Amino acid sequence: MDINLLNAKTLTERLRSAFVVENRWLLYFQGLGNTLLMSLFAVCIGVALGVILGAIIYTEKKTGKAKILAAICKVYVTVIRGTPVVLQLFIMYFIVLVSVKNGIVVGSVTFGLNSAAYVAEVARAGLESVDEGQMEAGRSLGLSYSKTMFKIILPQAFRNIIPALFNEFIALVKETSVAGYVGILDLGKVPGLIQSRTFDYLFPLLFASLLYLVVVYLLTIIEKFIEKQLSKSDRDGGKKIITGGRKKCKNRS
Amino acid sequence: MQEPLLKTVELKKTFGDTCVLNGISTEIYEGEKVVVIGPSGSGKSTFLRCLNLLETPTDGAIYFGGEELTHSTDLEEHRKKMGMVFQHFNLFPHLTVLKNVTLAAVEARLQERKKRKLKISKKQIVAEENERAMKLLARIGLEDKADAYPSTLSGGQKQRIAIVRALAMNPKVMLFDEPTSALDPEMVGEVLSLMKELADEGMTMIVVTHEMRFAREVATRVLFMDGGKIAAEGPPEEIFGAPKDERLKAFLSKVL
Numbered sequence: 478m479d480i481n482l483l484n485a486k487t488l489t490e491r492l493r494s495a496f497v498v499e500n501r502w503l504l505y506f507q508g509l510g511n512t513l514l515m516s517l518f519a520v521c522i523g524v525a526l527g528v529i530l531g532a533i534i535y536t537e538k539k540t541g542k543a544k545i546l547a548a549i550c551k552v553y554v555t556v557i558r559g560t561p562v563v564l565q566l567f568i569m570y571f572i573v574l575v576s577v578k579n580g581i582v583v584g585s586v587t588f589g590l591n592s593a594a595y596v597a598e599v600a601r602a603g604l605e606s607v608d609e610g611q612m613e614a615g616r617s618l619g620l621s622y623s624k625t626m627f628k629i630i631l632p633q634a635f636r637n638i639i640p641a642l643f644n645e646f647i648a649l650v651k652e653t654s655v656a657g658y659v660g661i662l663d664l665g666k667v668p669g670l671i672q673s674r675t676f677d678y679l680f681p682l683l684f685a686s687l688l689y690l691v692v693v694y695l696l697t698i699i700e701k702f703i704e705k706q707l708s709k710s711d712r713d714g715g716k717k718i719i720t721g722g723r724k725k726c727k728n729r730s
Numbered sequence: 731m732q733e734p735l736l737k738t739v740e741l742k743k744t745f746g747d748t749c750v751l752n753g754i755s756t757e758i759y760e761g762e763k764v765v766v767i768g769p770s771g772s773g774k775s776t777f778l779r780c781l782n783l784l785e786t787p788t789d790g791a792i793y794f795g796g797e798e799l800t801h802s803t804d805l806e807e808h809r810k811k812m813g814m815v816f817q818h819f820n821l822f823p824h825l826t827v828l829k830n831v832t833l834a835a836v837e838a839r840l841q842e843r844k845k846r847k848l849k850i851s852k853k854q855i856v857a858e859e860n861e862r863a864m865k866l867l868a869r870i871g872l873e874d875k876a877d878a879y880p881s882t883l884s885g886g887q888k889q890r891i892a893i894v895r896a897l898a899m900n901p902k903v904m905l906f907d908e909p910t911s912a913l914d915p916e917m918v919g920e921v922l923s924l925m926k927e928l929a930d931e932g933m934t935m936i937v938v939t940h941e942m943r944f945a946r947e948v949a950t951r952v953l954f955m956d957g958g959k960i961a962a963e964g965p966p967e968e969i970f971g972a973p974k975d976e977r978l979k980a981f982l983s984k985v986l
Contacts (some may be wrong), residue, residue, distance in 0.1 A: 603782070608818075608820070610816055610818055610820035611820060611822065613784050613814075613816065613820065614814075614816065614820035614821075614822070615822075615834075616781055616784065616809065617784060617809060617812070617813075617814035617896075618809070618810070618814075618833075618834035618836060618895070618899060619806045619807070619809040619832075619834060619838060619899065621806055624837060628833065628837070629824075632824050633822075633823065633824050636824065662802070692932055696805055709879070710823055710824050710825075710879040710880075710881060720867030
């Protein structure tokens with residue numbers, strides 16, 4: 478344990494050096510900005526691509542069509558989920574997107590492509606949670622497969638996967654903290670940066686953690702709000718909602 | 731001689747090694763009310779579901795209004811003219827009753843507008859379809875449920891709305907797949923009487939059911955299926971009054 482924790486005089490001094498000196502507090506918010514930026518882009522890429530992947534895998538399973546396409550999607554999901562995101566980031570940063578100078582862009586793309594694999598599985602499970610009779614009812618009314626999918630199946634699937642989807646978003650926000658490995662100034666990188674000047678980790682670590690917590694907490698509030706909006710139509714209290722998602726451990730030293 | 735509205739020729743369907751339909755050939759004329767009865771597993775539902783190709787037949791042909799369906803590239807157009815009512819209603823739980831009824835009709839008209847470049851606003855189409863739907867709902871006395879979600883309705887109400895949803899497409903034939911089997915006994919009556927009304931108005935109907943009284947009262951022809959074949963068929967008086975087929979006799983002795 479830090480033996481100076483109880484010493485009020487040194488504590489104020491440490492606070493000052495962690496936030497006030499050289500306007501260091503700005504760094505946290507700059508880092509937070511980059512983290513949010515990457516997370517936002519990554520979520521968009523992840524959801525868009527993930528839903529497409531999930532829908533293709535679902536379609537192949539139900540109808541037996543698009544076999545080759547589905548096989549490619551499955552390989553993608555397996556490879557992405559089977560390798561650490563840090564290595565994926567390195568591969569993108571040093572090999573695939575080596576010509577892209579902007580680290581934020583590389584980070585966004587990497588985390589987006591990574592997230593898509595997880596969203597794909599969530600989306601597939603969501604689609605499968607919708608009763609088969611729904612597709613039959615839609616088709617029997619003369620709606621095309623894609624119209625039935627967009628108007629009838631996806632909205633119901635979406636409602637069922639909100640918790641799992643937000644689990645993924647939350648994991649993703651925290652996951653972006655590996656971006657520091659390739660020199661992107663994200664929120665996770667800031668404490669180390671300040672410590673290298675002040676030789677003191679205490680407040681930088683606490684404050685950066687607090688900021689992550691606030692972001693995640695805001696996400697939870699948004700989730701509850703959306704769930705409430707979407708549950709208007711059910712009397713069963715959303716029994717079929719799929720929970721759970723990925724639990725990941727990162728071994729950052 | 732009038733053309734049959736629906737005609738099947740040697741219709742076959744196998745699931746893996748199990749042969750569910752083993753050559754069904756029949757003709758259904760406009761205005762007919764055909765009731766399909768038979769023991770469970772005899773292929774009644776599969777036969778019905780093959781008619782609008784919810785199940786793809788393994789072999790054989792289906793003609794609807796003179797056009798062959800199994801190789802049709804315009805299946806959706808044909809399906810719009812065949813209303814289907816399911817055992818488990820299959821209302822869309824995320825949409826209000828009114829939206830349930832109008833969804834497909836609005837989509838169909840939007841599609842037509844695009845194809846024929848009609849000058850009518852989407853708002854106008856929705857308003858017209860809403861008005862039509864409200865009339866249909868008023869007919870079954872459920873206009874006050876227009877803005878309710880299906881989960882708040884009773885089984886009988888759900889099934890009557892499912893029937894109205896199919897009617898909103900102005901179908902030429904209505905297919906009923908055990909429409910009362912999932913209902914509480916006290917709700918069977920309201921659904922059957924709506925079906926009877928439709929029959930009296932001249933709707934062509936094909937009904938798979940276990941309601942023998944309904945079959946006797948409404949059917950113009952009864953098909954008795956057993957083992958994937960039509961084992962006996964005829965007017966209800968003949969089927970119920972003087973059954974000749976041994977299997978039919980055995981079946982009727984169990985259900986009547």
